[in-house]
Amino acid sequence: MMINKYTNMKIGELMNNSLISNLKHGLIVSCQALEQEPLYGSAKMLSMAMAAQEGGAVAIRANTPRDIAAIKSKCALPIIGLYKKHYPGSDVYITPTLLEIKEIVEAGADFVAIDATMLARPNGILLKEFIPSIRKNFPSTLIVADISTFEEGVAAMDLGVDVVSTTMSGYTPYSLQQEPPDIALVARLSALGTTPILAEGRIWTPEECVACLDAGAHAVVVGTAITRPQEITKKFVKSIDHFLKT
Numbered sequence: 611m612m613i614n615k616y617t618n619m620k621i622g623e624l625m626n627n628s629l630i631s632n633l634k635h636g637l638i639v640s641c642q643a644l645e646q647e648p649l650y651g652s653a654k655m656l657s658m659a660m661a662a663q664e665g666g667a668v669a670i671r672a673n674t675p676r677d678i679a680a681i682k683s684k685c686a687l688p689i690i691g692l693y694k695k696h697y698p699g700s701d702v703y704i705t706p707t708l709l710e711i712k713e714i715v716e717a718g719a720d721f722v723a724i725d726a727t728m729l730a731r732p733n734g735i736l737l738k739e740f741i742p743s744i745r746k747n748f749p750s751t752l753i754v755a756d757i758s759t760f761e762e763g764v765a766a767m768d769l770g771v772d773v774v775s776t777t778m779s780g781y782t783p784y785s786l787q788q789e790p791p792d793i794a795l796v797a798r799l800s801a802l803g804t805t806p807i808l809a810e811g812r813i814w815t816p817e818e819c820v821a822c823l824d825a826g827a828h829a830v831v832v833g834t835a836i837t838r839p840q841e842i843t844k845k846f847v848k849s850i851d852h853f854l855k856t
């Protein structure tokens with residue numbers, strides 16, 4: 611049994627945290643709409659979250675303090691919060707600094723999702739500095755590391771994050787670029803047995819969800835396939851177009 615270097619705890623002990631153990635084998639629904647999207651707005655994201663709750667989701671992933679606060683006001687599910695923001699000179703946009711962490715924790719996030727890739731962070735801060743400063747300033751907040759490769763997952767585990775998510779696979783220039791979800795990455799990281807793994811990114815079907823759990827995922831995060839109707843519509847239209855052309 612491997613030990614998490616930062617917390618000095620075994621996986622079983624990490625799972626003693628009920629927020630984490632309650633996610634086990636569950637569906638987490640990501641409810642996000644950026645300003646340019648048709649469903650932009652906190653009231654709409656709250657409706658999405660309530661629908662996800664009614665459908666049996668175990669948690670919500672949400673972006674911005676505004677959406678998180680709106681969802682927290684009515685929805686009983688735990689929230690994995692993030693805050694997408696761009697800083698000059700850095701490609702890191704998922705909760706890049708402590709300023710965003712503070713805002714989403716104050717808005718009610720139970721977990722904070724952070725970019726844990728090897729991309730350069732704003733102000734030259736390193737991940738190995740950022741994670742301890744989150745721990746110091748927000749000791750009761752759980753950290754979800756959004757990674758794009760196996761090596762980044764291992765590095766994040768060594769830094770003592772609570773959960774690792776495959777969110778960024780396919781979204782850094784050096785990670786595997788493919789249309790299907792990166793289930794092989796889920797399997798490799800889960801096999802380490804040190805930190806719970808969330809399967810996230812381009813999961814479109816219940817069968818893919820099950821395949822992720824079968825690969826060892828602690829839980830599965832689905833966003834676009836549930837909460838971005840414009841993208842769902844496009845899939846249907848594409849199939850019809852394909853049918854008409856053949």
Ligand SMILES: CC(=O)N[C@H](C=O)[C@@H](O)[C@H](O)[C@H](O)COP(=O)(O)O
Pocket residue numbers: 640642692777778781810811812813831832833834835
């Ligand atoms: C790469 C990136 O910025 N991902 C974001 C992270 O919060 C979201 O835009 C995704 O919707 C989320 O990860 C869920 O994935 P999918 O929507 O593919 O089910």
